Amino acid sequence: MKVSSERADLVVVGGGLAGICAAITAAREDQLVHLVEKKSLLGGRIGPNHRQPIDQSNLIPQVYQRESGILNEVWPLFFKSNKEGTYLGISRALRDWVEAENKIKLFLNTEVEEVKTASGIINSVISRDNLTNERTSFVGKYYLDCTGIGRLAELSGSDGEKGVDLNEFGDVARDIPLKTSRVACLIQIAEGKDDYSFSLPDWVRLKWEENHLSARLNLMESLERSPTGVHLLEWEGPATTNEVEASELAFCAWDFLKNRSSFRKVFKKLRLVTISDEISTKPVFRANGLHRVSLDDLQHSESVDGAVVLARTLLREDFSMVSRVEEKKLLPHPVEIKPQCLISSDFKNLLLAGSSASCSELSSRSLSMPVVAAQMAISSAITIVSAVSQNRLPKTICKEGYIDGLQSKLGRLNQLFSRDGKEDTDNLSIGANATASSTVMGPSDCLSDIEQKIKTAHCLIQFPVGSSFLENLSLELMGQNHQVFSVKLMEGSGYHHSLPGNCIFVDNVKIASGVNQLEINLALPIKNKGWHFLEIHSNTDFVIPLYERGLVGYVLHDKKRGFYLNQAKSITEFYPVLTTSPKVSPSPMITLSPAPKDYEAGNLVNNYFRPNHLPQLWVSKPTNFKYSEFVDLEWKQPIEISRIEISFDPSYDFIYSGKPKSFEEDNFSSLVREYKIYITKENQASEMIIHQKENSLALAVHCFDPMEIKSLELEILSTHGLNRAQVYQIRTYA
Incomplete structure (x- = not known):
């Protein structure tokens, strides 16, 4: 041929x-x-x-x-x-x-x-x-x-x-059958009009109860979400003389569901309509x-x-x-x-x-x-x-x-390749002075409406500390009159300071009658800048209100309760309450004194294009963009550039769901949609060199013929939904 x-x-x-x-x-x-x-x-x-x-x-x-x-x-x-x-x-x-x-x-x-x-x-x-x-x-x-x-x-x-390499765990013994059959397939279940009985064909050699426990649990969880639709079947059980076929797996599972499972009443009127080819488990x-x-x-x-x-x-x-x-x-x-x-x-x-x-x-x-x-x-x-x-x-x-x-x-390319990162010595923005039209100081500057209320008796509040001293802290919560709270303030530890570490403050605090604020007097020097965690515990439940359009870095971690199906073995007993949509996560209302300066324009000219141990971005005050927000970069001496790279905010706390999902939004609400770039030459003449009307990228790259400039302005005219501008980094190159 x-x-x-x-x-x-x-x-x-x-x-x-x-x-x-x-x-x-x-x-x-x-x-x-x-x-x-x-x-x-x-x-x-x-x-x-x-x-x-x-x-x-x-x-x-x-x-x-x-x-x-x-x-x-x-x-x-x-x-x-x-x-x-x-x-x-x-x-x-x-x-x-x-x-x-x-x-x-x-x-x-x-x-x-x-x-x-x-x-x-x-x-x-x-x-x-x-x-x-x-x-x-x-x-x-x-x-x-x-x-x-x-x-x-x-x-x-x-x-x-x-x-499989049975010696991979060293001397630790692990149970595994020496001979097992493995196969996987997809089945589709649909509703019917009548009761349908089912008898297992004689040629099916499998019994669902002999399958690996995890495979059986996976199917049960899938059926609990919805009995109809497409479900993944997996088989890992005793070996047979011949290879297991996808149809055998499907019919042995269907026999169990129709005749012996706790779902059998539900399955009376359901039909098995399709079986996929075998999914490779080789x-x-x-x-x-x-x-x-x-x-x-x-x-x-x-x-x-x-x-x-x-x-x-x-x-x-x-x-x-x-x-x-x-x-x-x-x-x-x-x-x-x-x-x-x-x-x-x-x-x-x-x-x-x-x-x-x-x-x-x-x-x-x-x-x-x-x-x-x-x-x-x-x-x-x-x-x-x-x-x-x-x-x-x-x-x-x-x-x-x-x-x-x-x-x-x-x-x-904004690809992370190591935990320590790498300094970009070619980025000419590192030596620039950055200023902005406005800057948010904390949650009280930008949070307005409550999105949800979390009832808890034990939680963590994560927030950034970029200063060397904390005088006091105020957290909005809803509790009973004179309710007593045990509070601990902990430094972040580990990678990016993202786990609670050393305890630097402990106290018992009582809220006053009719007051929805937990006031904590700290007068505390801060040795290590980065994420900090306020642990709050009470013998009685209380409510933490979370406000929509939350601020990067302010996160509620609630105490895990009971057993969570299909989750990995955790190293912490708390889980963060985060967005499940392209909109930004909600935040607790926490006020620090002195007012923090974690969102200033200086973040635009450092080496970070995403959060690490601090938020690392510039955030403007809330706006309807009737008047644009802007940031200026100015150099002491003129520089020659031919390339500008801008890292916008694509909500790094959002994780796409395990299965496909429909979203109303077309992009992250925090992402800048329309912007202009102006440059000023040594003769003070200002010139617009870029007007991007429909940006959809977290990393925007603009190349042009080399030009000598004294300053650069990024003017932001709109976002994909958020009522403020958020930008991580502006990089410039010769």
């Missing part, structure tokens, strides 16, 4: 979130990219064929934990293009994103069957079109395996490993790289030199393949990943991402989470771009003397 040929700078195999992010990253760096996906729809694990969680909240204890960089474009894409809130809508939105890039050529229904290699180089990848049976040879300078199962690396003949092939990620690497508390990926994930604590969150361990910080695990040790032009990177088996499960795999794929793409531009091999780009350049390139 004739084989056609397609040539590209980069061939990305796998059209999930990781492959898409890698392709777009490389394409925007002027690389011709071919994106190859075996299914007819994009999305991979988060698409219609697998329906795994898109993201998950509270993966780490930091409130502002969501990734930045290119992933900030994904969520507004889902808001705007998936109003129906379906997995099919997710896939369509992702395709819209890919099709908008003219340097990407997309190949759907295209399955890789063969990889041709010679002398440590992949020469071509041979694929077959599942619809036409036509074969295509993809010839690229570089290849990136984003299949999630290591398909490309395995076909290339790379050395690696596959399957072991992942993990190619050997220049470094192998272990569980110890992921848990490492010290920062890693030369890291290129910083991501939120969970650690698996058993060998089961069932996707149950409770059996995973929460980490107190995001994990750092070295680039060497993304580079094949066998083929100079093969890079890896996600669960098929060079790692242990249990580590691969942590790296398989969509947002983690996407971060790794983006770093792999930038490594390839850097290798091409410098005419060096990827392994050289990751060595001392080159790695700083790779990290700088990631930083310019």
Whole structure:
């Protein structure tokens, strides 16, 4: 059969979130990219064929934990293009994103069957079109395996490993059957008109009660949300003589639901209408790289030199393949990943991402989470771009003397790559003086209407302290007359000071009759600037009102009560009350004296484009934008610039729900929509050089011919809904 040929700078195999992010990253760096996906729809694990969680909240204890960089474009894409809130809508939105890039050529229904290699180089990848049976040879300078199962690396003949490593926990014994069958599929349940009985076919060898407990619990929770609709079934149980089929799994579960479950009365009039093909549960092939990620690497508390990926994930604590969150361990910080695990040790032009990177088996499960795999794929793409531009091999780009350049390139994309970050020495704004039209001082300046009331007896209030002294603190709450509260003030500790640490103040405080304020006299010097936590406890319940349009950094953490299904093992007994929509989170009303100065324009000219141990952004006072808000940057001496980068606020506390959801909003309400940029030259002549009317990006980049300027003004005319301006950083470059 004739084989056609397609040539590209980069061939990305796998059209999930990781492959898409890698392709777009490389394409925007002027690389011709071919994106190859075996299914007819994009999305991979988060698409219609697998329906795994898109993201998950509270993966780490930091409130502002969501990734930045290119992933900030994904969520507004889902808001705007998936109003129906379906997995099919997710896939369509992702395709819209890919099709908008003219340097990407997309190949759907295209399955890789063969990889041709010679002398440590992949020469071509041979694929077959599942619809036409036509074969295509993809010839690229570089290849990136984003299949999630290591398909490309395995076909290339790379050395690696596959399957469970029972010694991965060392000497700690873990129970796992030596022979188990694994299968997963999707079923659709619909309402009917009559009572329907069901008898299990003789050829079905499975009994639902013999399934792994976690798989049974997952189904029960899905049915509790809604008995009708699509549900994921997983099987991990005793092995049979033949492989388990998806239909066997579906019918054994249906037999249980109709005849023996506590739901059987509800299921009398329900019908099983569709069963999907088997969802792959095959072991992942993990190619050997220049470094192998272990569980110890992921848990490492010290920062890693030369890291290129910083991501939120969970650690698996058993060998089961069932996707149950409770059996995973929460980490107190995001994990750092070295680039060497993304580079094949066998083929100079093969890079890896996600669960098929060079790692242990249990580590691969942590790296398989969509947002983690996407971060790794983006770093792999930038490594390839850097290798091409410098005419060096990827392994050289990751060595001392080159790695700083790779990290700088990631930083310019607002990609987090290490816990410590990196100073941007090319940013000319660092030396500028920043002033603003107005600045909010605290919640009392911008909060107006109560959004919700939280009834509790024990909670934490998180707030920023950027000063060296606190005189007193006032918190609005609703309690009983003369109710007594035990209060503690604690410094933040750990990564970004995001966990309660050393206690620096303790007292018992009584509220006066008819007063809804908890007044605390502190007279306290502050040794460590950053997040602080006020712990409040009483023998009687009280109410904390939360105000809409909350201020970044002011957060209520309520005490967890009872058992929360499908949540990882936590390292804290409190959980933050945060937004579940593109609108900003509500905030408690807390007043500090002296008035804080945490939101001043000076934040715009530091090295931070998102919150860390402090909010790190400029916030204007509330406005209807009848009169614009603005910030000015002025230099002592004229500078020459040709590029401006602005980091707006995309609500980093928002985490997209595990399943697709419909939102009324098209973007984060905190994001600036319309703005202008003026420059002033040494002759004092002011000139508008940019007028952006419909901004939808968290990172806005403007390039132009070099010009010498004395000052720069960012004028903000509107946002996507919030009644104030919020900006993290303005960067300028020669």
